[in-house]
Amino acid sequence: MLGLLLLQVLASCLWLGHSEVVTPFASCPQFFYSETPPNNALNPKNPAWICQRFRNSYHYATLYDRDRRIPVYSAYKYQPGDGKEPPEWWMVEPQLIDKNVNLKEMKRESDLIDQHHFTLEEIEESQAVLEDYEGQKDLDFGHLNPSDHMENQDSKMATFTLTNVVPQDSSLNKGQWNIYQSKTMPQHTKDCTTTYVITGAVPGNINIAKGRVNKPSHIWSAACCVVGTEPTGAWGAIAENDKNEVETITLGELEDKLSNLYGGKVTLFEKACPRE
Template sequence: MLGLLLLQVLASCLWLGHSEVVNSFASCPQFFYAGTTPNDALNPKNPAWICQRFSNSYHYATLYDRDRRIPVYSAYKYEPGDAKRPHSWWFVEPQLIGKNNLKEMERESVLIEQHKFTIDQIKQSQAVLTDYNVTGLDRGHLSPNGHQYSRESKTATFTLTNIVPQDSSLNKGQWNIYESKKMPTKTKTRGCTTTYVITGAVPGNTYIAEGRVNRPSHIWSAACCLVNEEPKDTWGAIAENNKNKVEELSLGKLEERLTKLYGGTVTLFNNACPRK
């Protein structure tokens, strides 16, 4: 009996090892320069570290807040490509639901119809589509599809674990200009051969969907630009989530601003990335 019990415990441990939602980004360190993640000052009380997987590949990494039902940040390599914008459906993360062996993001309807989950099970630790039935706010990407190269990578950004309630005028206005105009200009003029990006959201004091989903107070983004594998330049941006205005600033100044907003010293990138 003891031998059987030990085998059951071992089997359980091996099963847990298949999950991509774990307590670190060990499965996808490639989205952080030198494998260095932001420090613990950003960590929520009930976090989930998600290696965002679609079509048998990892496309970016997300630290997710299960209680507020929004991502803390998404980290990725800036690799814009000319692949077509993908379909319009949205995914959720089955690994946030509970014990199951589903490794990839999936549509709510598939989880309900094919895998027999209930909508209440899905809603327990993450946002669902009906949470975003609100005017004046968009489903704002942290890792935007326009910064991804392939159709698969673009598709992978359309998961609600990569989405926050973002002011519509900001999402369609100055934040869109920063993503689609300013980023290409910065990376080109500074000769970046590889650019690591971390984009996040500061939790706010208000919620949507009857208190289920937090509305962030600020949206921010930071970049570390490598030239021939050496970090040569950095920059940052931050916006209040109720104004159509983006402030561009140095990485060091952004970390100082976030330190005040989060109430603890914030470090976003490896120390080799310059702060000025």
């Protein structure tokens, strides 16, 4: 009886502490095919599972590495729309500052400081801040979930959070990776009812911003095409983050490459997505 009471008390405490940084993606499983995230081989030592929420809606999901201050991956549904380009209001995640904070949506740094009385030091302890990316030579804000893959202005704006970007080689970001995102993806997805995408970054050996933010060694992306309710195709892409080259490969080949890079068997999608 005492054990049951303790369990009930624990459950109540967990509910009271509920936030949008979740384990694992309890509030936003819809962004993964069959509601199945990648396996634990990609998990960093100090992870945060973020349901990316903006203007009271979820737009995608991100696994974030608190120590390296970069996302491991962002998962979303490919739904490019005609919404006008959003303003580049770079945001951060309040719940990475304090898991008990009653702010469930991404916010601009200035709003957190002016309206909610956080300090810049408190914000930057848990994540990258805008200053980390300013003045970086030959590096861009590399969106894992690009705004052009979202359907309306709110969802496009939601991609402008520093929990969704990595330091990406400028020539790659503006060159072959942009071609993959803007031309290859539309070609591959034209017959799909729904396309589930997971785009990530492999941690590298170089840090920028006085050692605060990791520069990934590789950028990668995987997609699973569903027609009706059945997955009919899948593919992957990977690029070294210092060359303007993208290799388009099968999902199985991408998982094999990532398994070698991470040192453990990587599974990105539920097994029904074709690997060949």
